[in-house]
Structures are given as C-alpha cells and as structure tokens.
Amino acid sequence: MEFVAEFKTGEIVVEAGGSILVHGSHTAHLFTMLDGWAFRYKTLDDGRRQVLNYLLPGDLVGLQGNVLGEMDHSIEALTDTTMCMFERRRLDELFVKHPQLAYDITWLAAQEERFLDEHLLSIGRRSAIERTAYLIAFLYFRLKEINGEKKENGRIPITQQLIADTLGLSIVHTNKTIRKLINRKLIKWRDRGCDVLDAEGLTDLAKWEYEPPVDRPFL
C-alpha cells in the first residue's frame, strides 16, 4: 500500500467532455479511474467514430501504450472525472516488487478482454434492439457492481449519439430503437441519461446474462 502511494504520481481531474488521452500521444502515465465515467473510442479519418468501452471507477487505462509506444485510441470524460496517475516507466519495478499488484493489472486486462468479446458479439450478431438492450443492461450491472447496491440504481449518464457510436448504428435508428425500449417499459429516458426499470427484461431481450467476476482484486 505504501508502494502504491509512492508509485502514484498524482491525481488528475477532468471535467465532462474533456480529453483524457488522445490517439497518437506518448503518455508517460497509466491511469486508474477513481470517480466518474469516461469512454474509450477510435475514429476513422472521415469522422466515423466507434466507442470501444466505458470506464468506471477501478478501471485501468493506458496499458496498450506499452505494446505500441503510443496510444491507439482516445479517451474522453463523460462526467466530471478524477483519475489516479502512475508512471509507466516504473511498471517493471511494480512487477518485480509487487507481484500481487502485477497480477491485479493482468486480471483487469483479462476482464477488459471479456467485455470487448461480448461487445463484439453484440455488434456483430445482435439486432439493433438486442444490442441496445444489451448495452444498457451491461452499463447498469457495471454501475451496480461499483455502487455496491447502496445508491439506488444510478442514472446512466449517456447520450443517444454515444449509444449509436457504441453499437455501430445511426443516431436516427438508435433513437427509434430506444423508443421501443421505453414503450416496453424497460427503461426511462431523461435529460442525458437513462434509468433502468426492468433489468431482467433487458437481459432477456438481449439474450445475455450478467456474469459477476469471481475474485475482484483490490487495486
């Protein structure tokens, strides 16, 4: 724990809409989410954008930079966000001195892989309404896992444009699809975000099941 404190080089606060990392940058830092929501995305030159995943407290960011030397995707804050910074250079030291923490990092990477696998299945093979139900259920359960039941079901702070860019759909079609979910009383939409009314209804519709991880590390 002392090492973690020492390894940490600072905290950073980014307000909603701000960039946390941009494609092509060579950051000397890794980040851990402490509070707030963010999302990772890639874009094509002509502007088409794909959201890859969402980041919530406890998630680790920036490991891919170790493979390539630079980031190959960007990260933007969805709400006001605070993150913890670590020096990438000292990652070896962490692996040598703190195998438990090293294992946690690997565990987090494996979890991210699981999420991406499921996203891929959604975008590739689920219909528009199934995908949408899946995404909202997915975020709902992630949020619940982090809130630990305490807060009653938190609002998911997302725009329809973002959902469209996550699911590979146009915004128009996304809107019509969301409306169907609302009509079926599965969710409620307000402001820029949504509340889940019937989580089971969503997972059934998506033909998906939430699988809680077994041994969450304590990074």
Add this chain to the structure above:
Amino acid sequence: MEFVAEFKTGEIVVEAGGSILVHGSHTAHLFTMLDGWAFRYKTLDDGRRQVLNYLLPGDLVGLQGNVLGEMDHSIEALTDTTMCMFERRRLDELFVKHPQLAYDITWLAAQEERFLDEHLLSIGRRSAIERTAYLIAFLYFRLKEINGEKKENGRIPITQQLIADTLGLSIVHTNKTIRKLINRKLIKWRDRGCDVLDAEGLTDLAKWEYEPPVDRPFL
C-alpha cells in the same frame, strides 16, 4: 527458461476442426499456441456465431478463465494445431518468481486488447468491403510477423463462412464482397483460403494501417 520448462505440463495436438476449449468449461490450464491457426468465438443460443479473434503461434489463451472461473468463449482449431499447456494454479508462482514472464503475459493481454479494439471499429463502423479488406490485411500482417518474411506470403487458411462470422455479415454478402476484392486483383481465393496479392491496396481500401508492436516479449 528452466522454470518455463517446469511450468509447462505438456503439449497438446488438435486436428483441424477440433475443439480446444469450450464455453463454460473449467480448465485447469492455460495454453500457448506453438503451431497452427485457431480462432476464438462466442455464440448466441439460436446459433448466431461471432468469431472474436484468430490465434497464431505465440498467442496466449485462457486468461479470461481467471476472471470468471470458467471460459466464456470457445476455441476451435482452424488447421492442425499444437499448443503448450500450463497449470493455471501456478500462475501466482510465476508472478512471484518470474516478473519478466508475468510482464510478458500482461503485454500479450494488452496486445489482444488492441486487436479487439480494431475489430470493434471495423464491425461497428466500416462498410462490408472495408471490413473484409481489413480482416484479410490484418491476418496477412500477423502471419507475416510470425513467419518473419522467410516463407513467401503464406496462405491464409480460412473459409468464407468464417469470414462472415468474423465480420458480422451473411455468407452470401460476404461471398459477393470477396468477389469484388478478387476482381480488383487485391487477393486470390482458392481451396479454403486466400492469398494476398496487394497488401497496400487492402489497407488503403480498409482505411487502416498495420502498426507493428515495439518490444515483443519472448514468452
């Protein structure tokens, strides 16, 4: 190295079409690809299948089992395949005694994440012909990286059904799209596989660029 040899519990040979891991199993092993091609995939109950990624020599398999306790996807051999088995139980030991190897595992996980990110961008935002060009170019460069230029461009051993299931397309449309690539003299198709004739043409069409990793570990 001695430890690697000791850590290794054996090799396993799977013939083309055979299952390596199935969804829901609790394997006590991790695997490394030594030779051959395999692919990871998930399915929905009604049979829709999504290929997640392809496995080539050097790739690590089964880490996700650590998050969940069981595998949440399946793996099938595409060609005759030989893999190296490790005991999952002893992963902690590896992290304690061999930080360099532990780092390599993490590196491989980060690389897989990069691949999945790009696949997601393809399926979500690229058109059918862009996707197809991307996938073939992607496999071409991965193969080339492994063959180290020596063998002239190896055949990519894949069926059109598999390409369809990787790209989220129907087999009919996949066939028509591949035919366009053939007509443009970008690839040649024969038997069950394809040869790349013009790698740059493919990457241009896909609006993608191959980025070689910087410091490959030696696992």
Add this chain to the structure above:
DNA sequence: CGGCGGCTTGAGAAAGATCAAACGCTGTGG
C-alpha cells in the same frame, strides 16, 4: 430572444439479409 445541443419523426434510399438453386470438388460405398 436566439442559438445550440440533444431528441424526435417521417419519407425515401441503400446496404445487407434471406431464400432458393446450382456448381465443383472430394471422399465414400456399392
């Protein structure tokens, strides 16, 4: 008050899915 971002809706267009049929191998059993 005007402008902007996010949401909503309708209409027509296009990409891709589904259905149906057939071809060319290859392996197998008579």
Add this chain to the structure above:
DNA sequence: CCACAGCGTTTGATCTTTCTCAAGCCGCCG
C-alpha cells in the same frame, strides 16, 4: 469405376433492416 452425399462456394431475386436526408421540437444558457 460410378453414383452419391456433403461441404464450400457462387449467383439471382426478393425482402428487411438500417441509413440518410430533412425538418421540427424542447429545454437551457448566454
């Protein structure tokens, strides 16, 4: 040696999902 079955591929016709274009609404903020 031939008939036949099965798999992977090919092609045409039609149908559906999703996209694009266009316009309008609403609430918020300067």
